[in-house]
Amino acid sequence: MKKKLLLVVIVFLAGWACKPATSPPAENKPPNTTLSNIPVQNDTLFPVVQITWDGGDEDGYITGCQYSYTTYHLTKGDSFHLDWTYTEDEIFNIIFESSDVMNRQVLKVRAIDNKGTVDPTPATLTIYTPQTILPVTTILFPNNKDDFFYLDKPTDWWKGVPLRFTAYDQDGEVEEYAFSIDGSDWMWTQDTSQILTPDMFSQPLQGKHTIRVTARDNTNLFDPQGYEIEIEFVKPTFNKQLLIIDETNESSFPATVKATDADVDSFYNALFHPDTTWDLIADGFPSKKILGRYKQVLWHADSPASTGPHQLPLYKAQMADYMNVGGSFIATGWQLISSFAYGSNLDNTVFEQGTFVHDYLHINRAKESGYIPGDFLGAAGMNGFSTVNINPDLIPYFPYQGKMNLINTIEERGGFTEGIYSYFGASDENFIGHICGIRYIGTDFNVIVIGFPMFFLMPDDAATMADELLKGIQQKF
Numbered sequence: 001m002k003k004k005l006l007l008v009v010i011v012f013l014a015g016w017a018c019k020p021a022t023s024p025p026a027e028n029k030p031p032n033t034t035l036s037n038i039p040v041q042n043d044t045l046f047p048v049v050q051i052t053w054d055g056g057d058e059d060g061y062i063t064g065c066q067y068s069y070t071t072y073h074l075t076k077g078d079s080f081h082l083d084w085t086y087t088e089d090e091i092f093n094i095i096f097e098s099s100d101v102m103n104r105q106v107l108k109v110r111a112i113d114n115k116g117t118v119d120p121t122p123a124t125l126t127i128y129t130p131q132t133i134l135p136v137t138t139i140l141f142p143n144n145k146d147d148f149f150y151l152d153k154p155t156d157w158w159k160g161v162p163l164r165f166t167a168y169d170q171d172g173e174v175e176e177y178a179f180s181i182d183g184s185d186w187m188w189t190q191d192t193s194q195i196l197t198p199d200m201f202s203q204p205l206q207g208k209h210t211i212r213v214t215a216r217d218n219t220n221l222f223d224p225q226g227y228e229i230e231i232e233f234v235k236p237t238f239n240k241q242l243l244i245i246d247e248t249n250e251s252s253f254p255a256t257v258k259a260t261d262a263d264v265d266s267f268y269n270a271l272f273h274p275d276t277t278w279d280l281i282a283d284g285f286p287s288k289k290i291l292g293r294y295k296q297v298l299w300h301a302d303s304p305a306s307t308g309p310h311q312l313p314l315y316k317a318q319m320a321d322y323m324n325v326g327g328s329f330i331a332t333g334w335q336l337i338s339s340f341a342y343g344s345n346l347d348n349t350v351f352e353q354g355t356f357v358h359d360y361l362h363i364n365r366a367k368e369s370g371y372i373p374g375d376f377l378g379a380a381g382m383n384g385f386s387t388v389n390i391n392p393d394l395i396p397y398f399p400y401q402g403k404m405n406l407i408n409t410i411e412e413r414g415g416f417t418e419g420i421y422s423y424f425g426a427s428d429e430n431f432i433g434h435i436c437g438i439r440y441i442g443t444d445f446n447v448i449v450i451g452f453p454m455f456f457l458m459p460d461d462a463a464t465m466a467d468e469l470l471k472g473i474q475q476k477f
Helices: 002-018 261-272 312-324 459-473
Strands: 032-035 048-056 062-073 079-087 091-095 102-113 123-130 136-141 147-149 161-168 174-181 187-189 193-196 207-217 227-234 240-246 276-279 294-301 328-333 363-368 376-381 408-413 417-425 435-441 446-450
Touching: 032 102, 032 123, 048 062, 048 102, 048 123, 136 207, 136 227, 147 312, 161 174, 161 207, 240 261, 261 276, 261 294, 261 459, 294 312, 294 459, 312 328, 328 459, 408 417, 408 435, 446 459
Parallel strands: 147 227, 240 276, 240 294, 294 328, 328 446
Antiparallel strands: 032 048, 048 091, 062 079, 062 102, 102 123, 136 161, 161 193, 174 187, 174 207, 207 227, 363 408, 376 417, 417 435, 435 446
């Protein structure tokens, strides 16, 4: 038994001794890298350069490459280095740092194989790039020192503060913009129109705030200065009832009308009993801090626009801001609507969405009655409003024949509006029965627009009209 076991062991050992030895695994060979011949060596190029590379590997396959470059500033004498960066793209762009007048760029590219081995002898390219010009940023809106009404939260009408900006790059293209509010982190975007909501601003909201904008171009350069403005937030208090803005220019009345500014002020004060009357011609437009005290504003421009348009179009942004936060508006006058199309034919004017007349006055199209002779005798009341008649003693017989002219009618009104007055005249069938006064009751503000001047109405009719306008503007949605 022992002899048999010993024989098996001897045979096994003999077999093991005769087995050939295993060879060590072959050493992985590194890949090699080549660059295309575009761009050529020592070429001078714009700093954004397209690189095309290729790689080979005898015992595996290529998975990607790494690239790095060193920028030598030929005037300043210093340098910049970008460390190895990985990409799987066979064609890619490099934005070379080019802050000096002329820059020598030494690029290295090395392939990587499937075992992570890199080419020990990277392909090299040397080119030159001139200095790139920094982009220049501009804020288009708001203007510096503008003030805005604000609310604590956005509403249907008050979304926030519009911000519009642009940038120019003399030697390239602007790729991206950024804005910062009250020192916040930069918020990057490609949209040059933003709405800044209350949560973006620092507390307290009441007071001054800083807005900055910058831009980055396609060479990765930033506008170091950017553009900075300061705006001010004003909280509307609405602690008073009515502000009258007087734009009536008595010197433009028909020659036989001898009314003075005091006469017109007395007329409106007796009818409406305002908290304040503001003379626009003498004092300019009221500040937001004044305007925001009043729940309603009545604007009258009861003189014809014989020497130029009325001024309401100049202050449409301020009035829109006021209405967005809840202020209501009554506008009445002689050619007041047509002042928004001054120099054009009102009959052919369409007030498009986005305009003050369309969005806030809720008028899409309007017309203006003829010049000579006059035809307008008054306005028939509608939807709870009383009929009013002109005072023929205030209208010269020659050449107007005791009737008014240049009355604005609303031919197409916006949604959620109702007619409150219609034109009645002597003979002009193109206008008789057409709407010349509308009312809009909204979720945030109310509007009444009248296409004729109140000052030339019969006194009792004007008093009734004033009472109904005040009640009508205060109705709730």
